[in-house]
Amino acid sequence: MTLSIQNLEKTYFNPYADAHVTVIRDLSLTVERGEFVSVVGPSGCGKTTMLNMIAGFIPRSGGDILLNGKSVSGPGADRGVVFQSFALFPWKTVLDNVGFGLRMKGVPKSERDRIAREYLTLVGLAEAANRYPNELSGGMQQRVGVIRALANEPDVLLMDEPFASVDAQTRMTLQEELTRIWQERRPTVIFITHDVPEAVFLATRVVVLSKGRVLDDIAVDLPQPRVWDRLVHDDRFKTISARVLQQVRLA
Amino acid sequence: MNVALHVWSTYVRLTERWPVIATLVPFLPILALWEILAWAGVFPPAFFPSPGDVVKSFVTLTYKGILPDYLQDSLVRLALGAAIGIVLGIPFGLLIATNKIAHRVFWPILLFFQAIGDIAWLPILLIWFGFGLGTMTFVIVYTVLFPIVLNTVLGVETIPRDLPRAARSLGSSSLSVLWHVILPGALPNILTGLRNGLGYGWRALIAVEIIVGTSGIGFLMFDARRAGSTTEIILGMIILGTLWYIVDAWILAPLEKATGERWGIVTS
Numbered sequence: 001m002t003l004s005i006q007n008l009e010k011t012y013f014n015p016y017a018d019a020h021v022t023v024i025r026d027l028s029l030t031v032e033r034g035e036f037v038s039v040v041g042p043s044g045c046g047k048t049t050m051l052n053m054i055a056g057f058i059p060r061s062g063g064d065i066l067l068n069g070k071s072v073s074g075p076g077a078d079r080g081v082v083f084q085s086f087a088l089f090p091w092k093t094v095l096d097n098v099g100f101g102l103r104m105k106g107v108p109k110s111e112r113d114r115i116a117r118e119y120l121t122l123v124g125l126a127e128a129a130n131r132y133p134n135e136l137s138g139g140m141q142q143r144v145g146v147i148r149a150l151a152n153e154p155d156v157l158l159m160d161e162p163f164a165s166v167d168a169q170t171r172m173t174l175q176e177e178l179t180r181i182w183q184e185r186r187p188t189v190i191f192i193t194h195d196v197p198e199a200v201f202l203a204t205r206v207v208v209l210s211k212g213r214v215l216d217d218i219a220v221d222l223p224q225p226r227v228w229d230r231l232v233h234d235d236r237f238k239t240i241s242a243r244v245l246q247q248v249r250l251a
Numbered sequence: 252m253n254v255a256l257h258v259w260s261t262y263v264r265l266t267e268r269w270p271v272i273a274t275l276v277p278f279l280p281i282l283a284l285w286e287i288l289a290w291a292g293v294f295p296p297a298f299f300p301s302p303g304d305v306v307k308s309f310v311t312l313t314y315k316g317i318l319p320d321y322l323q324d325s326l327v328r329l330a331l332g333a334a335i336g337i338v339l340g341i342p343f344g345l346l347i348a349t350n351k352i353a354h355r356v357f358w359p360i361l362l363f364f365q366a367i368g369d370i371a372w373l374p375i376l377l378i379w380f381g382f383g384l385g386t387m388t389f390v391i392v393y394t395v396l397f398p399i400v401l402n403t404v405l406g407v408e409t410i411p412r413d414l415p416r417a418a419r420s421l422g423s424s425s426l427s428v429l430w431h432v433i434l435p436g437a438l439p440n441i442l443t444g445l446r447n448g449l450g451y452g453w454r455a456l457i458a459v460e461i462i463v464g465t466s467g468i469g470f471l472m473f474d475a476r477r478a479g480s481t482t483e484i485i486l487g488m489i490i491l492g493t494l495w496y497i498v499d500a501w502i503l504a505p506l507e508k509a510t511g512e513r514w515g516i517v518t519s
Contacts, residue, residue, distance in 0.1 A: 057416050077422030087413035090514040091435040100431070101421035132514060152421055 001033040001068060001155045001188060003054070009062030010049050010212075023049050024212040027063070031156065036182055036189045038199035040244060041209035042251055047192045050209070051160050054190065055081050067155060077101060080149030082159040086141045088133040094120070094144055095129040101152030119147035122184075123177060139170035146178065156188045163198070172228050175201055179226045196245045200237060201226055206244050210251030218244060274500070300482040305489065308482045317471070322490070325467040328384070329456050332391025333449055340396045340448075341441060344403025345433065361400065369394040369455045373462060382463045387456065394455040395448035402444025406437030439514075442507040446499065453495055 010024040023046040031037050039047050052058045054065055056075040065072040067079070075081075080101075088097050095116050096103075102112035120126045123143040133141055142162055149157055163171045179202055182189065193199050199206050200220055208216040220240055222231070231237045266273035282302060288294070289301035296304075312318040346353045347361070369390045380386040414436060418428045460469025468487050475483035 055416070055420055057419075075416065075419035077420070079420060081417065081420040083413045083417060085411060085413045087411070087417040089414065089418075089432065089435075091438075092431075100418070104422035104424075104427060134514065148417075148421070 002066075003031040003156050003188070003190075004066040005029040005050075005054070005063070006066065007063035008050065008053065008060060008065065010046070010053065010058075011061040022212060024053075027209075027213055029207060029214060031188060031190060033188055034186045036191065036202060036204045038191045038193060038203035038206045039209060040193055040196060040199045040206060040248055041215075042248060043194065045209040045251060046212040047194075047209050048160055051081075051158050051190065051192050054156075055079055055158050077104065077152055078155045080152055080154030080157045082142075082145050082149050082157065082162045084161045084164050086133070086138075086145045086165075088141055088144055088148070090133055093130050093132060094125065094136070097133065097144055098148045098151050100148060105152075115151055119151045120144075122181065123147055137170075138166045139174060142166060142174060143177070146181075150181070150185070150187060154187075156190060159189060159191045161192055161194070164193070164195075171198075176227060178202060179224065183224050194248075196248060197241055200241045200244055201228070201231060206240075208244060208247040208251060210247075215251050216244075216247045218247075274496070297479070298481055300485060304482045305486050308480075308486050312471075312483070312486070318490075321467050321471050322494075325456060325460065325469070326494075328387050328460075328467065329391060329449070329452055332388050332452055332456070333395050333445075335388065335392045336395030336399060336448060336452070337445065339392070340399030340444070341403055343396075344400040344441075344444075345407065345429065345437070347400065348404040348407035348437070349429070349433065361397070365397045365401075369451075370458055373459065377463070382465070386463055387459050390455050390459050391452045395445075395452045398448035398451065399441065399444040402440045402447070403437055406440025406444075407433055409440065410436035435514075439507065439510050442503070442510060446503040446507055449503065450495070450499065453491075453498075457491060 006028055008024055008027040009022070011020050011022045013019075014021050023044075027046070027050065029037075039050070041047050049058070053060045054072065056072055056079065072079070089100065092100065095113060098116035098119055099107075099112035102115060103109075107115070117126060117129060120129055123146070125140060125143055128136060128140065128144075133144065136144070145162065146159075163174050166174065175198060182202075189202075191199070191202055200222075203220050206216075206218045206220055207214055208218070218240065222234070222237055222240070262272075262276075266276075286302050289296070289299060293299070300308075309318070343357075347357050348354070372390060372393060373386070376386045376389055380389065410433065415428050415432050418432045423431065456467070457469035457472075460467035461473040464470030464473060468490055472484050472487035475481075475487065
């Protein structure tokens with residue numbers, strides 16, 4: 001599995017300014033199997049636009065996005081997405097939300113329920129299987145959002161600021177859970193965030209975007225599993241975070 | 252003060268146990284005023300019957316079987332028209348809401364025909380279909396259709412953009428997105444449309460029955476006018492209000508509320 005972004009470009013027409021605005025220009029990035037790549041950058045640097053193009057939600061203006069050598073066009077089950085808004089189906093139970101991708105693949109009900117329950121157990125939500133999303137807290141909803149994408153076994157998991165709308169304590173717990181799940185299952189992840197410590201904590205690699213280009217690409221060789229209690233005192237974590245932060249502020 | 256509070260709390264407790272009391276109590280002053288006016292003989296009894304007269308007429312007409320028959324006729328007509336309206340309206344609304352070209356083509360036409368009120372169709376319909384079920388069904392379908400179509404479009408527009416996106420990236424085809432995301436997402440609004448539509452349809456039906464009528468509650472009232480029976484006219488009016496209250500408060504409103512509430516969707 002390789003995701004290869006080549007000279008990606010995105011230009012919008014802004015009717016109010018009566019001008020074309022370029023949000024992504026000549027962006028190239030390669031992500032290999034099993035990598036966890038955090039993408040950081042200031043607001044308006046084009047990180048979400050890039051993710052939306054990888055997901056196939058919006059068309060690109062130039063360049064190419066290749067997944068296993070095949071050019072991406074439109075959304076597909078090979079690219080799972082975790083949304084900041086959770087985007088759970090309010091009219092489906094938690095179990096049916098998690099099993100939705102499998103249902104689309106034609107997996108029989110008993111089998112997809114079994115798999116969905118397995119994933120729910122993975123995030124400690126086995127009890128919530130028959131509840132509706134609005135009956136869960138934000139943190140629980142996003143756990144469902146993450147495993148709904150994972151249960152479909154995509155080639156790459158695209159996460160768009162997934163923990164930005166939960167409270168600070170829950171966020172840290174979710175981050176720790178995500179590193180644990182990543183260690184167990186080794187999915188390939190592209191994680192968009194503007195939170196520098198979060199980016200470093202989770203990733204094997206941090207990419208800094210600026211004005212639609214890759215400004216820096218920093219390897220994070222911190223040992224796994226990662227736990228906040230330990231990492232806050234870790235000198236390497238501090239050094240890497242400082243470097244990323246410096247780049248983001250330059251951007 | 253204390254007594255008033257005590258009475259009020261007893262009333263609240265009673266209505267908790269029997270909600271029908273909360274429905275009936277507000278009508279008591281109206282009923283009392285009516286009885287007093289009739290009893291005082293402010294108007295001649297032939298113009299202004301008393302509540303007792305209306306109840307008597309209700310019993311007689313029910314006993315003769317006229318009232319049940321007419322009621323059934325009216326309800327069947329409404330149900331038939333509503334069913335056709337739903338079957339046409341929901342897919343049409345979904346098409347307009349999800350397809351830009353369809354939206355451009357049909358939206359102006361929709362607004363144009365919405366402006367021609369249901370009753371305004373009657374003259375031409377009577378020539379086309381005559382005094383029969385065809386005319387009545389057309390008018391009801393016409394009345395029910397617009398609220399359903401417009402609310403379906405509104406419902407689809409309120410679905411957050413991320414939901415169809417999530418479904419697509421989980422492998423849904425366009426058709427599955429429609430079935431699993433768009434339709435349930437718009438359902439609370441569709442039910443609101445249905446509720447409004449049936450309300451308009453009920454009124455239109457009575458109007459049509461008055462003009463076209465061979466049977467039905469509207470016909471009953473107009474026929475009573477010919478015979479000069481104010482009692483039966485008022486009975487018809489009370490039946491209209493009561494029946495609609497039952498349909499709306501006991502069936503449509505809970506249905507609309509239930510879908511939205513269980514899913515945590517708030518309808519406007």
